[in-house]
Amino acid sequence: MPDKTYSISDLASEFGVTTRTIRFYEEKGLVHPRRDGQKRLYSAADRVRIKLILRGKRIGMSLKESVEVIDLYDPEHNNEEQLHSLISTVKEKRERLLQQKKDIDDMLAGLDEVQSLCEQALPEAPPARTSKNRRR
Amino acid sequence: MPDKTYSISDLASEFGVTTRTIRFYEEKGLVHPRRDGQKRLYSAADRVRIKLILRGKRIGMSLKESVEVIDLYDPEHNNEEQLHSLISTVKEKRERLLQQKKDIDDMLAGLDEVQSLCEQALPEAPPARTSKNRRR
């Protein structure tokens, strides 16, 4: 079944957002689901677009930015002499992402420090042990 | 000079934000600079706080979240029995950061793909060469 479709609440529950959110994305022109009467029918491609938008959101991109990244994939924008500007766009995006990775690593290092300070501050009195929390 | 101070515009220009932004952070209780008369005097610690807040922003954290992370470091919150909840907070933060790293890696992989498609689409006609853009 290559032409599977999804209802709006299918996608909402799959991605943990409200239907309002998905309709909002449509208002903003981020997706264009087909219609069955007045109901929205989402294709697999629509689904992926939404997924990518939410991925962008998780790393702090605006919806506009996410769409910008997603549109890098479709072959409409890669025509003409714009290939060069597209390449430099890619370069900018990459640099920002690398900076973000660095920021994340720095923050992770900070968390490690905090955690070891914590564990050091309570060397005894371990909390209630669960199946996942055995002494090794 | 261990008690170096900074003016608001010092920090604004250093971090590439407006003074309004820094005052806004103060309104929200994120920093508490001393005063010289009516002028704000930022300590090295204030400066670091702002820097960390902006780091959080870059990876999509809200100001509140950033402060939450920053406050993990100060020894005021790590007293009492709250150490356990603090540890689980750290755990949650870490998980989210790891997810973000994954998201970034996925996006980087996508950019690689786009770029190679681009370069493949123009095998000749290299653009104007600069000192940084020589053939190897």
Added chain:
DNA sequence: CTATAGCTTTACGTTTACGTCAACGTAATT
């Protein structure tokens, strides 16, 4: 002395990303 530069507070405006009703259509179930 005045003007320029930099700082201040107060306060309303703006953008983004939705939340929250309200009021209604449609389709299946009871």
Added chain:
DNA sequence: AATTACGTTGACGTAAACGTAAAGCTATAG
């Protein structure tokens, strides 16, 4: 026929993160 579940279109509300004047101190250079 009535309920229930799911969908729809407005339309207004809101929280976050600042932007943008307006109007006024203050210190120093010319």
